[in-house]
Amino acid sequence: MDPARILRVAWMGVVDYAAALELQNALVAARTRDAVGDILLLLEHPHVYTLGRGADERFITRPTPEIPIHRVSRGGQVTYHGPGQLVGYPIIRLEGVERDVLRYLRKLEAAIIASLGRLGIEAARRAGMTGVWVGPRKIASIGVGIRRWTTLHGFALNVATDLAYFDAIVPCGIAGCQMTSIAREGRPDATVIDVAKLAAGAFAEEFGYSATEIVAADRLWSLLESAGGGCEARK
Amino acid sequence: MSNEIVMPKLSDTMEEGKILRWLKHPGDAVHHGDALAEVETDKADMVMEAFDEGVLAEIRLKEGETAKVGTVIAILRPAGAGAEASAPNGGGSVEPKPAEVVSAETKEPEEATAIPSSGPRLAPIRAAGAARKRRGAEANGENRPPRSTPRAIGRSEAADEEPAEPAKGTIAGKVEPPPPEFHPALSAVRSAGPTAIPAPPARDLTVATPVSDVPAPSGEAGKLRASPLARRAAEEAGIDIAHIRGSGPDGRITKRDVDNFIREQQLFKFRRLIAPREGMPGTREELSKMRKTIAHRMAQSKREIPHFYVTVEVDMEEAVKLKRSLEATELFEEDITYNDIIVKATALALSRYTRMNASYEDDGIVIYPHINIGMAVAVEDGLIVPVIHECEHLTLPEIARAAHRLVNKAAHGGFTSEDLSGATFTISNMGMLNVEHFAAVIVPPQAGILAVSAIKDRPVVRNGQLAIGKTMMMTVACDHRIIDGVVGARFLNEVKRFLENPASLLV
Known part of the structure; x- marks a missing residue:
């Protein structure tokens, strides 16, 4: 791998789902034309249910009028996002041997398992069931999109999520799938930001970045600005 | 001579894939680089891109259905007599392609992107080695296709810039008519790619140079009072140039005016996107003017x-x-x-x-x-x-x-x-x-x-x-x-x- 691979990490705070999607699309467009480098967006969403492209709406068994539903172009079934959940959207370009969809999913899982390990939580994969599990309980959901070998969407790791919101859906289309969180697995002290830090480090390590650079969220636009307008030279 | 489109192998370990959505329908013209279908494998959703020309004749795998890797999922028929898919840059049908593809992405950013479908003529997706060799050849200047011409640019409607160097990324694969063994999606294997530095200004100039060298189609330019460079930039960004105020002589719109306009729009958009936030631990941020005033006055007070x-x-x-x-x-x-x-x-x-x-x-x-x-x-x-x-x-x-x-x-x-x-x-x-x-x-x-x-x-x-x-x-x-x-x-x-x-x- 190139020795100078840098991962930019942006902590975005709480971002509305639609806005985050817009941001991802802008970043993917910029990334595919090589105007920006690899970026990991870390954020929380307000309450929202999302359905993968192939998902069945019947998996939302008890729709709540106050909670919006989005259908999105990622794989996977239905899931819930909300406060207390760390959401990670890597916008990275897969290169060479990394151009392998399932390999990418497995590496995402590995990064999350490593983050949880640092909190003393033993998590694992389950064969044929993408995501990260603590015993039979699911702690992180994964659903990605790949566009010109650039990734979008990503993972949702329950930190202190109110798991009751999962009761209204059949998470990931698996009936009887029991959800859990970092808080429930014995670390109620961990905050979303703590976990974001761990996840950024674990992700960079798993994907072989030589360095991470933290980007203030409001600098993202300037990255995109230089990507879109090319007017940087005059600034 | 029709081409079979098969379920692509998106992973070493992928056995089957599901069609989530067909983005082209029987009878639709298909250009090289067009988004054909969304394919799902496991929890990943990819857009399958065409790398052949023609008309989609038949869909064999319906939406929601699953098939093993390599199964024929659709048939592509050549569009007509002279429309040879891999015709090199000369053919009129080839040149506008990049523009169309790129604009498709702009309009439907969620959908239009690309993995190539594995057609019978081409190497399997994993042929990264071939791509690397290919890249090497390009770096040496062999087989270097011509840069985008003003005509192709004029047809572009998208915000995406066409890369100056053909080896730049997947888009380059479309600018460049692929030789038979060349897999477009793999042309992006470029070691300089992921160094994560924002676009150097030089790149933009590189893109621009060939255009400005070409004399503007005079009549048109006079009417709109915009430099060809500005016109191109606006078209690429999908902006009606009439909305931009020119700062050049006689109100002529320059590329800089377009850039500034785009920047302002983006600034506005992103200020909105990143509303309330908290700083990432381990970072330093300069205080805003308001924050500084608060800091100084509160410290003075105490x-x-x-x-x-x-x-x-x-x-x-x-x-x-x-x-x-x-x-x-x-x-x-x-x-x-x-x-x-x-x-x-x-x-x-x-x-x-x-x-x-x-x-x-x-x-x-x-x-x-x-x-x-x-x-x-x-x-x-x-x-x-x-x-x-x-x-x-x-x-x-x-x-x-x-x-x-x-x-x-x-x-x-x-x-x-x-x-x-x-x-x-x-x-x-x-x-x-x-x-x-x-x-x-x-x-x-x-x-x-x-x-x-x-x-x-x-x-x-x-x-x-x-x-x-x-x-x-x-x-x-x-x-x-x-x-x-x-x-x-x-x-x-x-x-x-x-x-x-x-x-x-x-x-």
Whole structure:
């Protein structure tokens, strides 16, 4: 791998789902034309249910009028996002041997398992069931999109999520799938930001970045600005 | 001679894939690079891209169906006699392709992207080695296709820039007519790719240069008064050039004008996208101008003003009743808020305890002629203190009206300097933030600040009986250089007395 691979990490705070999607699309467009480098967006969403492209709406068994539903172009079934959940959207370009969809999913899982390990939580994969599990309980959901070998969407790791919101859906289309969180697995002290830090480090390590650079969220636009307008030279 | 489109192998370990959606339908013309279908494997969703030309003749795998890797899922028939798919740059049908593909992506960013479908003619997706060899050849200048020509550019409708160098990325694979063994999606294997440095300005210039070298189609350019470079940039960004004001001679629109326009649009968009946020641990951020002002003034306050604090609990039962009865009877045109009631009570108390409405100055006390009450209002990453002037003359509905006007300005902008200056006393109300109790920092050169907390159900003693009442904690911070504890306590109790007997506020 190139020795100078840098991962930019942006902590975005709480971002509305639609806005985050817009941001991802802008970043993917910029990334595919090589105007920006690899970026990991870390954020929380307000309450929202999302359905993968192939998902069945019947998996939302008890729709709540106050909670919006989005259908999105990622794989996977239905899931819930909300406060207390760390959401990670890597916008990275897969290169060479990394151009392998399932390999990418497995590496995402590995990064999350490593983050949880640092909190003393033993998590694992389950064969044929993408995501990260603590015993039979699911702690992180994964659903990605790949566009010109650039990734979008990503993972949702329950930190202190109110798991009751999962009761209204059949998470990931698996009936009887029991959800859990970092808080429930014995670390109620961990905050979303703590976990974001761990996840950024674990992700960079798993994907072989030589360095991470933290980007203030409001600098993202300037990255995109230089990507879109090319007017940087005059600034 | 039709081409079979097969279920692509997106992973070494992928066995089957599901068609989520066909993005082309039988009869549709398919150009090289067009998004054909969304394919799902496991929890990943990819867009399959065409790398052949033709017409989609038949779909064999329906949406929602799954097939093993390598299964024929659709048939592509050549469009017509001369439309040889891999025709090199000469063919008229080839040149506009990049533009169309790119614009497809812009319009439907969620959908249009690309993995190539494995056609029979081409190497399997994993042929990265071939791509690397290919890249090497390009670097050496062999087989280097021509750069985008003005004509191709003119057809482009998208924000995506066509890369200057063909080896730049997957898009390059479309600019370049692929030789048979060449897999377009793999052309992006380029070691310089992921170094994560934002686009160097030079790149833009590189892209631009070939264009500016070409004489503009004169008639057209004259009419629109825009440089060919500007026109191209606007077209690429999907902007109607008529919306841009030119800064060149005779209002001619330059590329720079277009760039500035795009930048402003993006700035606006991203300011909106990244609303409230917290800093990432381990980072340093420069303070905004507002934040700096707050930092300096608050530090000055705590450095120079010896604060002391007095707290009372206020029974708000009557104030709650008053507010409700005002709502029910619609006695006043304006809705009266708790904040308005508190401002009115404070103004009355200040008129009796004038030292609270004063400043310490060079071993003297300056008593202000008017009672101008500032209200701390949170804005993004900071706060502002709009002021209601001369509260001593204002009735409760007049205060409500003034406050309402200021709140509107806070939401929509349009504060005048008068709105934000001249406060003689400040109220900080965190009632809506559900706090039990807090103390505030005096805004220099004022002598005090009243911190108001949330109204809550709390146990109260009424007529010797324990009951549940609605109470509110209030803390005043005072400048001990001019105010002593007794004055602070009396003032605060006066505010409390008005709030607990709110009929007096209607006078």
